[in-house]
Amino acid sequence: MKYLFDSLTANWNLSPWMTTLALVLWVVVITAGVLVFMATFAGFTSWVERRIAGRMQSRIGPNRVGPFGGLQWLADGLKCFLKEDVIPKATDPVLFRLAPYLVFPGGFAAFAALPFGYGIAASNIDIGIFYITAITSLVVIGILMAGWSSNNKWSLIGGVRSAAQIISYEIPGGLAILTVVVLAGTLNMHELVVAQGGWPWHWFIFRNPFTFVAFFIFFASILAEGNRTPFDLPEAESELVAGYLTEYTGMRFLFFLFTEWANVWVISALLTTLFLGGWQIPGITDLGATIAAATSLGKWFWVLLSVAMFFIKTSALVFLVIQIRWTLPRLRVDQLMIMCWKYLVPMGFVTLLGSAIFLVLPREGAWAWFHLSVQGIMTLIGFAIVAGLIGRAWYNIHALKDRISLENWL
């Protein structure tokens, strides 16, 4: 966002000291803006999730506070804010208090490198995706700290399970990221999106069969890293009460859940950026050139359109992630580990290698047709899968017609 600052202050004639001060202020304003977005999104998602869960379990869900219960998250936040902060006497008091300070910034800092639109990223660092994988590991330390310092058997098991799960799934997740990075040749989030295109057959997911598999590896890994169902063993309610959260109350408790809901956005945004074309608009091959050629009002139009594209794709994935949570049963801990180390990691190696081979293959003459047809076939397969799933849901809804109520959907 430095370019925006430069264009804003171009005519102000600031002295060097004032420029530094203004820059610091600019950084604080952007960070605070992203924090507000994260807080609103996390709260709003908690409401959406509870409504969907209610529908899926044939009940209503929160509907008292605000229209359709839409302000429930504010009421819950205020309630947690006013709750007593119980710190049991058996805990390690320092580490117990320190844990939220690691978990929350770790989840929040991942937002820094997410590209929300063309040039709309808080920090356009060159190592973007590498930075995100690194900084989200901070959450593991916080969770392990919370689990251990609670001096509670549930917490300890939950914390250690969570740590084992997150670090294990980082390996296939990293390999799936590399599958895409090898095609783009960059770690910068902006350039990763630029390397794709607007139409589905330009996206990395349909680029070759290996990236198609890598998408699902990455989806599973990042769900596991975010402790989402079907991988939410660390806080399996039926066996571990609340896992590493057991001893936490009030605001401290909320910060863990807060990070988790905000993480849903990070999950969806990463999937969108890496595999689903990010903010690319269908029909526009070079958005940068289009924006450079547009008038000042047109510039805003194109940028906002790219932001809208990103939000549409990401929101659809957020919805999918929530649906997965309330559809699939939880895995057992040994199944979880076997799935990671014996299936996803070897598959990750294969996809990385296959994608590298696809990169090395020549692109001239008849090879161009080969690449194009592979992209076309993968796109068709992808759409067939999506259509099959929708058709099945449609069929099931109609088969259960008299036993399912579709009225009062919200």
Place this chain on the structure above:
Amino acid sequence: MLFEFSMVFMFLALGAAFVLIALGLGALIRPRRMGGVRNETYECGEEPIGQGWYNFNPRFYMLALVFLIFDVELVVTFPVITVMRQWVEQGRGWMALIEVVLFLAILVAGFAFLWNRGDLEWIKKLEGPEEGGSRT
């Protein structure tokens, strides 16, 4: 680049400050009636037997070691994979591919070794003289 990294730093700082402010403001208004059963460790209403800090299953420790190796490997693989496209554009694609294959082959060999040794098995049989001993 300095701007981008100062932004990242601000994200971490403001994230921590937000937790501090929220907890600090809450401390001014929330009730504080500690003591009694409230401060006991929660174990579904039972009085906890012993401490929560007991000897824990070493398989998690093995897993952490395996992870450490693979994570270092991943860190080293990132730059290699990132520059591969530049090599392809310079017309040295196949050479780069052979190098990447060699690089990955060493890692996969280590992975196969771990698999063969049984370090990836979650359910392990107890071996040795301590048959029927405690297995926490």
